[in-house]
Amino acid sequence: MTLRLEIEGATGHLLIDRLDQRNAFNMDMWSAMPSLLDEVEANSDLRLLVIRSAQAGASFCAGADIKEMLAQKDDAQWRQANQAAINLVQHKLARLNLPTLAFVEGDCIGGGCGIALACDLRVATSAARFGITPAKLGLVYPFHDVKLLTDLVGPGQAKRILFTGGLIDADEALRIGLVEMLRDEPDAIIAEMLAVSPHSNRENKRFVRRALDGQMAEDTETLRIFAQSFEGADFLEGSTAFVEKRRPNFSD
Structure with a gap:
């Protein structure tokens, strides 16, 4: 193989x-x-x-x-x-x-x-x-x-x-x-890559690809993705861990 x-x-x-x-x-x-x-x-x-x-x-x-x-x-x-x-x-x-x-x-x-x-x-x-x-x-x-x-x-x-x-x-x-x-x-x-939010990494990768493929400005989809990240479980865990001064445990 x-x-x-x-x-x-x-x-x-x-x-x-x-x-x-x-x-x-x-x-x-x-x-x-x-x-x-x-x-x-x-x-x-x-x-x-x-x-x-x-x-x-x-x-x-x-x-x-x-x-x-x-x-x-x-x-x-x-x-x-x-x-x-x-x-x-x-x-x-x-x-x-x-x-x-x-x-x-x-x-x-x-x-x-x-x-x-x-x-x-x-x-x-x-x-x-x-x-x-x-x-x-x-x-x-x-x-x-x-x-x-x-x-x-x-x-x-x-x-x-x-x-x-x-x-x-x-x-x-x-x-x-x-x-x-x-x-x-x-x-x-x-x-280091596994320690951060997988949701963030996936969406940030897509944003970089959009930029490399020629997108120059925000559109309704990128604005939606940014806004909805505040409603996700990863933001709740990451922000709570920051306040509590501990490592986040992302489950997404």
Whole structure:
């Protein structure tokens, strides 16, 4: 099983397990991932999804399976299906109904970098390397993923990464904003994210996505969501805990 979902309390771990191919994604993996993301969304106990290699220290994902793509290059129907599968994964992952975190310990290249870009946060070890290499193959990176990259690092750095196809190390990735933090393990940030209101995290994620997708001002829906948060159980618990000087215990 090259992809699998493991549940640990309120955290889902989506593990990439194709180690003999440096966790490169083939068509079967792109096709399998949406149902795993649906399973995550359907589990109301989950507050966070972490995507990582099944083996500690291994490559996060070396990208799409180039040998498979080369073998299928003359099959237009396969190419169309492969493009649709990749686009579906990226769109669903970027808009999942709970926060997502990519933990990168080794190489994170091409389509693998796209998966990390579609997550809300990226935590990397010092051994991580990042690159987007389609230009070295005469290919074009998907527009959706180019937008995710540009939103994250800005147009200048996005062009540098795309135009050169080169690899950057973890320190450089942190400097330009491609990753949010360098850690040997993501446990601390996971604990911090699980300690706050899951309702707040879900809605704040949706608000950020609205802004990235071009919304510039409040509308009736955002005003409603803000106002109704004062009526929720999480606000009652959070504000009561603040007054009582204790940690909140959110049950949403």
